[in-house]
Amino acid sequence: MTSSDLYPVSRVAAVQEAAAKAGLDALLLTPGPDLRYVSGYEAKPSERLTCLVVPAAGEAYLVVPRLELPSAQASPAARLGLEFVAWDETDDPYAMAAARLGKAAKVGLADRMWAMASLRFRAALPGAEQVLAGSVLRELRMRKSPAEVAALREAGEAIDSVHRRVPEFLRAGRTEREVAADLAEAIRAAGHKTVDFVIVASGPSGASPHHDVSDRVIEAGDPVVVDIGGTFPSGYCSDSTRTYCVGEPSAEFAAYYEVLRQAQDAACAAVRPGVSCESIDAAARDLIAEAGYGDYFVHRTGHGIGMETHEEPYIVSGNGEPMEPGFAFSVEPGIYLPGRHGARIEDILVCTETGGERLNNTSRELVIV
Template identity: 75%
Template sequence: MSRLAAVREATANAGLGALLLTPGPDLRYVTGYDALQLERLTCLVVPAAGEPFLVVPRLELPAAEQSPAARLGIEFVAWEETEDPYALVARRLGQVERVGVADRMWALQSLRFRAAMPGTEQVLAGSVLRELRMHKSPAEKAALAEAAAAIDSVHELIPQLLKPGRTEREVGRDIADAIIASGHARVDFVIVGSGPNGASPHHELSDRVIQPGEPVVIDIGGTMPSGYCSDSTRMYCVGEPPADFLAYYGVLKRAQEAAVAHVRPGVTCESVDAAAREVIAEAGYGEYFIHRTGHGIGLETHEEPYIVSGNTEPMQPGFAFSVEPGIYLPGRHGARIEDIVICGETAGERLNHTTRELVVV
């Protein structure tokens, strides 16, 4: 079954009259079209009964016709500057009780649809697409493996870039260049957390000068031309590491290994989180592990499934997600080890293969 046909079937099974997918990962997943997010409406309409069609501004029609969406055989409906595209969609759909709107649809577009279809309830399209997007196909697994190999190659360069006296921002700029040089189409994030900044999991680059003897968290990722994302964290130290850091780095490494080893079909997402958390808590660092163990990854860096307490979703073959426990000591330093893992038929498979040992430069 084609992806578009699977989406139509899922829409009908969910009791929705249609899905309305504006530019973003949902549209790209269904059609391959990486459309610009503009104030002018571009929207794939997937009726539960009837043929799908893509509404595009007239000036975006050439780009749409050159995109992978053109190979799907769907009708392109171009609208003129003086037309109301929301009314156009409402007329073509007719009266429907419920529609699914793209999770990343702008509020102004959702509200315009609500005005054009006042009797229609809106729900998130993610409720329909989540099962399809969580189960990665062989082609998607290959794309994620390519992304992982590319970001691994960047981590291999980090020891050449980390030097005492350089600022986080200077190092981050070089890393961003290396991410593009590795084959990524876009840099999504670069975290260089030196010394006490490493205790902030989502630290932004700063002008702080990296000092000798400081651990440095390097968390980096980007988007490949395929649309699939990379995300990997490794730990470095500029010179001799502090004794208190070494005391918990070994704990963190065991926790990450325990979580990956726990992955297999049938275990719950929260049990993978628990496998990492138990190791850290037993060593006395539980209060310093302040975030979930992981997140799904694909066309978005963060997507379902989330590896967190309370998520009782059973692991299934094809699930792709990060395993990234962390320990963060406020005002001192922190550490995180992150790999992308795919749940296979019997066990988890790491996609990242650079060393998880502390790299001293």
């Protein structure tokens, strides 16, 4: 896919329409996923203000430090017909952005805007109520276009290729940290621009869902949870978890791993347009609870994914939002026995017109290395 597919010219107009419908006078988007989603510009956050101002009516414009103007002009944002408003070191860019915007009663701030910038905008627009831009952008960002799905599929295939290499790195006598270093290198070699996380959780470390890595030496018989992901040059993310075992697993672990595999399959099979996010969570959670492990499944079943590893929709009890084609999200139930071991299986799925398409396709059977 090309940048024009991922960041179409029509997106600014769609955002303006959504802002007007929500009763906002403008969106103020500073560096982060919201800005990149709308414009394609991967601006670097700093104390110097970069801000895409998208008024509900009128022309959008990008306020940018003059020293960063060449980078902005070289980005996909240049295709959008935006005015680039460059500011010099002695200017007040917040006042510049506010003056061009005029009187505003309600503005949406990028969800990842620094507090420093939020407070400066509050001073520059004293009469404007501030809300999160995500309240407007969520409806657009949740529904992935075919180009966005293709970008996620590319990232998913790349992270699958890394999981296929895990048996090269994982063996008794190595530390979690040593294995993680090899995995990070493999993630980059597979085409990712950045390595966002590497979890290698062996033995009792596996009972902590977000363990990260440590200097623990992996032992024979250890189950090992490997959760890895990164961001592709497209701006779209990968995220996949598989559980391995160094040598033959114990009967207890093998038994609850099979429960987990069936629960993950059940949740994936439940995906189709119109079903609620919480019903997909329940499809996995009910099977795990029936097997007696309900107290050991301690997190939601999944999260949306796109330009952020974690974004809406969230696959969790209490979220009655119905699935729609284009929703992209993880399905990742886990079972964690404190002080002993744990397991998780995670795939990224996209809701299609007829069901759910898995974007990760390595084996979900327990891999013995």
